Amino acid sequence: MDSKLTGIKANNSSISISFTYNNVRCRETVKIKPTKSSLKEMDRKRDAILYEIEFGKFDYLKHFPNSKKAQQLAGTQANNMTIKEMINDWFKRTQDQWEYSTKRGYISKITHHIEPNFGHVCVSEFKPSLFKDWAATSTLSGKSKNEVRSILRSAFQELYIDEVIDGNPIDRVKRFKHIQADPQPFNNEEREKILAQMTGQVRNLYEFAFWTGLRTSELLALKKCDIDLERNVIFVRKALVHGREKGTKTSSSARTHQLHETALKALKAQLLLLSNDHERIFLNPKNSLPWRDDRDIYHNCWVPSLKKSGVKYRTQYNTRHSYASNMLTQNKPIAWIAKQLGHSDATTTLRKYARWIPENY
Template sequence: MDARQRGITIRGDSVQLSFTFQGVRCRETIPMPPTKTALKELALKLQAIKHEIRIGTFDYFRHFPYSKKAKEFRKTRPDLYTIKEALINWLRRNQAKLQKSTLQDYNSAIYYHLIPIFGDLTIAELTAGKVKEWLSELPCSNKRKGNILIPLRQAFEELFHDEVIDKNPLTRVKNLPNKTREPEPFTQDEIARIMNELTGQAKNLIQFAFYSGLRTSELIALRWHDVDFENNRVFVRSAYVRGQLKDTKTKSGKREVTLQPQAKEALLNQHAFTGKQNEVVFHDPDTNQPWRNDQPIRKKIWIPALKKTNIKYRNPYQTRHTFASMMLSRGEHYMWVASQMGHKDWGMIIKVYGRWIPQLK
């Protein structure tokens, strides 16, 4: 029997082995001179490969570690395919359709949390118990834990749908309940004291925050073409997240907000600073450049103002809670308030702000 008939083909100074695995015709080239000894060794190797294929123990990667086919076939072996490989491959396949900030979050979750803990395990070795035990010791909020798990959940979901695994252990791992921070809205006296400490663009920004209910990321992305003074409204279409301009978080987040008198006053005052030659409404007064995230606002404006007034510190998000509580206290319908704040679920308004709704008292 010649070499070709045995599945061995001589190609110059190398030898090609041919075999069928999982219904696919495979050809792998071995870079070695086709001496009689070499051909005998390769015949035995090919015989071993075919035997392993018959009994279901063939590991393509072990025989041909540098083969492109090996990497593809390895994905079909949950007892060989590592979680590190699965996560990296999942991220590579999906990164083009992810927003930049989301991609940064997933990279952080994969390389900082998931791979160091689970990366060396094979797909088959991961259990719900291992994930739950790790989560119980992870020093961060339940919301953050849920976000870290997203890439792992989605990678395993794909493996399940591709029939690489018969069961997805992540379906047995429920996200832990988020602890909603209790709203601590500012009183009218506190708002007045804060406003008295601010001037110019800083005052306009914080006043608009208190009386519009916008998130800080939405405030700093507001553009003058989003402002409709004639019809007393602004359109919330985008947000700055980690220095990147992106669409609002949800479809309900893209909304029309009615201008309260104090919010309109803040915009009219701000127009003198940025309304003529600038696209973005709110600028850092020190640089006269648009804000790119909330940290400088917190450090340069918010914290100093609260310290000077000796008001108990609450984060800038409480301006949003203040808006909601004010609107509800004066009798505005909770569904209207939900639409103003960009909530698709008005039930959350009742849950979080129920004590400010007169008809529920």
């Protein structure tokens, strides 16, 4: 039974679809009984294929996953696709899976490093040596290079799974060593010099930071409902990043934290400054609104106070290190400190802070 539809031919128990792709005449057979409705369905499928071919969106293997012709022409698809196009397609398909802060980080890596250096290269022409040459001259840290590598690897992996390419070229690039900076905690004298430059809500926040070891993003996300003054604990469940609330850094970071008496004092002093309509604990004293993120408070409060104090510059993250080292010198149990900090186990705590363990521990 022959069909009168263009490019569609009916056989006894199947229907064939004909079209031209990359100057190659293609014919694919679909095992479906030719009926009036099935012929119309195949005609619509052919129209969709022609539309995708016209606008460069045709994925042969997606339409005909078992086709030998599709596998033969997959290499042609790789020849016609640039790294920029590959990354953009991958980003559109996967962006809904990420946290907002993760998406921002990926956009930055793609815009500033992947597109300028590799965007013009065809997928079929990308070699591991291209990435290695870039990494050898890049001033990025090992961690950032690994993040760029991870993005490229994920995008290439989709093409590999779809059999557009024979292998993932990034798999032949080793991860880069990331040398983490040693903690530089503030001693008691330095801590008091810094706090002496602060007043009101800002002092309450940083005194609380020094005596809890919370990450700044966790501090800024803290709400009244996260406090239990009867038990002298707080519940760390959220973080504030780029003005948006998200989950904690890791699952172990979600924790119940026992408050040191100094942290409790700072917290109570802060609560007295809040009105009933304020849910967040720490606010910008200039406008009584929640801080947007850690960069906001860093530039407006931390840096000016540190300069005035005369203390050697370190980032505000070292308030966390100060708490950990302080608790260790007080002979607090390592497992307890790990839980207070939100570490997955005491091994992480030991790796970072072993030098502050007293000899008589």
